[in-house]
Amino acid sequence: MQQPVRKQIWYWGIAAFLLLFSMWVLGNAILPFLMGAGVAYLMDPLADRLERQGFSRIWAVVLLTVGAVLLFVAVMVLLLPELMRQTGQLINAAPQMINQLHQFVTTHYPNLLPEGSTIGQSLSEMASKLSESSGKLLTTVLGSVLGVFGTIALLVIVPVVAFYLLLDWDHMVERIDEMLPRQHADTIRRLAREIDQALAGFVRGQIVVILILGTFYSISLGLIGLPFGFAIGALAASLSFIPYVGVLVGGATAIGVALFSFWGQPVWIGAVIAVFAIGQAVEGNYLQPKIVGGHVGLHPVWLMLALSVFGTLFGFPGLLIAVPLAAALGVLVRFAAARYKESALYTGCELPPEPAQPTLIEIVPSGTVAKEWRQAQYSHDSTVAQLRRDEHLAQLLSKDQQAPEGHQGPPSPAQLYRDAAKTSDPGKDG
Known part of the structure; x- marks a missing residue:
């Protein structure tokens, strides 16, 4: 007797709640x-x-x-x-x-910024607060x-x-x-494979992309002589998992520092801009398609939401589990959406329920069960004996075929068996 689906959902829901609660504690x-x-x-x-x-x-x-x-x-x-x-x-x-x-x-x-304007006051307040904190x-x-x-x-x-x-x-x-x-089991294995593909493709691919971009940005900005180039390159690379955010944040920071450091030297400011333009072109046209590819299954907005929610709930451990849980939830949501499209709630057509297993009661004379059991046991023993005879005969025939040509000796059991078969059925030739 199968367990009702509603009861199974309750059990798995309680298990998931206990897991999250233990992580929170x-x-x-x-x-x-x-x-x-x-x-x-x-x-x-x-x-x-x-x-x-x-x-x-x-x-x-x-x-x-x-x-x-x-x-x-x-x-x-x-x-x-x-x-x-x-x-x-x-x-x-x-x-x-x-x-x-x-x-x-x-x-x-x-x-552009008249005396006492709101933008000017906001910039002054932001500078003072940033200096204090x-x-x-x-x-x-x-x-x-x-x-x-x-x-x-x-x-x-x-x-x-x-x-x-x-x-x-x-x-x-x-x-x-x-x-x-x-x-x-089969459904869980399929979902686990999809989660592994989404998670492995995203995490391993993004690690490689971040390392390549971080090395490129840091070395290039360092060769240009931009102050804080290593930190800016690491910042831009670490945010590259969100499309365009890494290059915009890192590029804006780098250009601001370049304007502050290389004022009056437009060549070096242009070089900083060229570094981020090349980095974005390489990332968009080669690194992301070739390394990360189509495994992702993790939308950037969904990933940022997961990082924000789980980081707020569980702190740093929540940030570690945010990406795996985001991948798992994404796969489960797609699976639920597919099942929803097959359901009567979406199609509007109620499918007939599967027929239940019938329960039949048959009254038979006394001794019927024992008689049928003896017949079944006799049939089983006969089949086993026949299989053993066939196997023994196959071994004898194999030994007879492997005997060297021209060997004269007493007839083998297999030869006697064939001669007897010919005698009993003269119409057969060989």
Whole structure:
């Protein structure tokens, strides 16, 4: 007897609620495990590729773990301090840039910002507030980054969790597959494949795109000599997962700094503009189509909504699970929309219900069941005996055919069987 669908929905809804509630209560405690699971998920295809090239699973995991740890240490030692330094300098220099922009506009274009205008007062207030809060903002950002990435728990637990999960990843997937409800196993597997394709294509592709764009912007702006070029390039690249937002924010910031630093040198200002124009052309025409491709299934607006909602509800752990949950919810919404179009609510035609299994009661004479069971057992035993005789005869015929030509000896059982068959049926020839 199948369980009603409404009751199944209640059970799965309660399970989802308990999962989200536990994340809300234990968010910071399970943060290292979420990060370790994310690292293991991203590195599993690399481990599978190394296995196909002849490495054992444990050696593939060891090589990947050592490489990831070395890369993380290099980023923390070589890149992060410079990024924090330039970001702090940019925040501290922003009020001065805004004041100079205000003075330039009021001097050369007095009619654009008359004395006491709302826009002018807003610029002055924004510069003063930014100047007051810049130090506090930088301290908060640095404390947040150090609080997330600088603790012993994350530096120790994340690699260990990632190592063990990556080592047993395929076995865990098999165990989860065995625990799926049998009635919906095929549907759940199909939805899981779609979620994996959307998530893997987006996350892995965007990581590669961000690394390429960040390297290009930082090196190009550094060669031009733009102050804070590394921080601006990292900002533009990190926002590139939202179409046009990265290039607009990074480009506006870079051009503003170029106007402040290279005033009277239009060549260098044009070079900064050319860097972002080339970056946008390469990203739109090559990086996004070739690397990310059509796997995405995550609309930028949907992704920003997920980051905002889950970040607000669960903090930093919510930001980590926002992208996977956005991919999962997107697939489930599309599945629900497809089922809705097949339902009577959309078509207006009520489908007839499937026929129920009939329940029949038959009265038979006493001893009927035992008699039928004995007949079935006799038929089973006869079939097994016949199969064994046929198998034995096939082995005898095989041995007879493999005997060397010209061998004279006593007739084999197979030969005797054939002679007997000919004698009993003279019409057969050979």
